[in-house]
Amino acid sequence: MTGSARGRIGGSGYGERVPLVAAAVCPHPPLLVPEVAGAAARELDDLRAACDAALARLLAAGPELILLVGGGPETVSFRSADHGSLRAYGVDRDVRLWKVNCAGSERLPLSLTIGAWLVGRSGTDLPRFAHAVAADASPAQCARLGAELVEAAEHRVALLVLGDGSACRGRQAPGYDDPRAPAYDEGVARALADADAEALLGLDPTLSAELRVAGRAPWQVLAGAAAAGGTWRGELGHHEAPYGVAYLVANWELA
Numbered sequence: 580m581t582g583s584a585r586g587r588i589g590g591s592g593y594g595e596r597v598p599l600v601a602a603a604v605c606p607h608p609p610l611l612v613p614e615v616a617g618a619a620a621r622e623l624d625d626l627r628a629a630c631d632a633a634l635a636r637l638l639a640a641g642p643e644l645i646l647l648v649g650g651g652p653e654t655v656s657f658r659s660a661d662h663g664s665l666r667a668y669g670v671d672r673d674v675r676l677w678k679v680n681c682a683g684s685e686r687l688p689l690s691l692t693i694g695a696w697l698v699g700r701s702g703t704d705l706p707r708f709a710h711a712v713a714a715d716a717s718p719a720q721c722a723r724l725g726a727e728l729v730e731a732a733e734h735r736v737a738l739l740v741l742g743d744g745s746a747c748r749g750r751q752a753p754g755y756d757d758p759r760a761p762a763y764d765e766g767v768a769r770a771l772a773d774a775d776a777e778a779l780l781g782l783d784p785t786l787s788a789e790l791r792v793a794g795r796a797p798w799q800v801l802a803g804a805a806a807a808g809g810t811w812r813g814e815l816g817h818h819e820a821p822y823g824v825a826y827l828v829a830n831w832e833l834a
Contacts, residue, residue: 598808599729600833601640602738602801603633604771606826607649607693607793609668622821629817629828634701634739636830642737644706645698646728647676648800649690649741650793651711654724659708661685663692674699677707690741690793698739712796715788718780721796725803740801742794744825752823754791763790764818764825767798771829774813776802794827801831810834 611627613620637645659677661684666672676687676695687695691709698707710728712721729736744764747757763786770778779802787795805811810833817828 598735599732599804600642600735600737601637602740602805602831603637604740604742604794604798604801604827604829604831605630605633605694605697606743606824606828607690607741608743608822608824608826609665609689609693610822611693612665612668612670612696614670614672615665615668626817626819626821626826626828630697631700633816633828633830634697636832637737637739638701638703638705640737640832641735642705643734644708644732645703645737645739646732647691647694647698647707647709647739647741648725648728648797649688649694649709649711650714650796651688651690652713653711654713654716654720655711657686657691657709657711658684659706661687661709663687663689663695665692676709690797694739694741712800714793714796715784716796716799717784718782718799721799722780722803722806725800725805726807728800729804729807738801738804740794740797742792742797744792744794744820744827746791746793746824748820748823748825752820754823757790759786760790760825763787763792764820764827767794767825768815768818768827771798771827771831772813772815774805774811774831776806776811805831
């Protein structure tokens with residue numbers, strides 16, 4: 580882990596290793612934001628409620644900071660004042676990762692922009708940091724990144740992992756219909772419900788790309804982080820594909 584990445588996550592000054600205490604998995608469709616969804620906002624009320632509940636459980640674990648992990652064009656960490664924008668989706672709004680009283684850049688990819696919106700919606704004042712993982716990162720690279728992110732943390736850290744499932748669930752789906760998509764998503768749902776890091780690491784990058792899965796790499800970062808220490812239990816809070824895209828919500832907690 581580079582020194583810059585270590586600094587992004589923070590340090591207590593004591594040098595002891597503090598473990599990952601909890602993780603939540605949420606999708607990142609821009610339609611989660613009611614202003615973006617407009618008249619269709621109510622169609623995702625259940626998904627918003629599931630995400631809110633997952634964030635509440637994450638915060639109940641008593642973390643000292645939240646680390647957001649989502650897909651992006653490259654693997655990179657972000658400063659706490661960086662932000663994303665919803666302008667590409669018809670809403671003139673910036674979404675800050677955390678701090679608003681210092682300079683930052685419009686750098687967050689969609690996954691982390693929606694993640695920052697979800698955390699902001701929770702009302703927490705905890706510090707938050709973010710790391711994007713390249714969509715084409717290998718499972719080994721993702722696992723290594725997850726372990727490094729946890730090892731770099733010197734506070735009690737909770738992960739918010741952002742990622743959508745397949746986008747090929749029916750003829751109206753962004754990727755049209757692919758008969759392999761339901762089985763793929765069911766496998767991910769089982770892995771999240773069982774806190775099965777090995778199953779997540781077994782997701783095939785080629786198949787995931789063919790099914791237009793946005794969550795493969797972030798989920799594998801979660802797997803690497805969880806495998807770095809502790810015994811985990813999982814619970815699946817939501818699994819639907821309302822617009823031909825699978826949206827999964829889950830919590831992982833220490834057993």
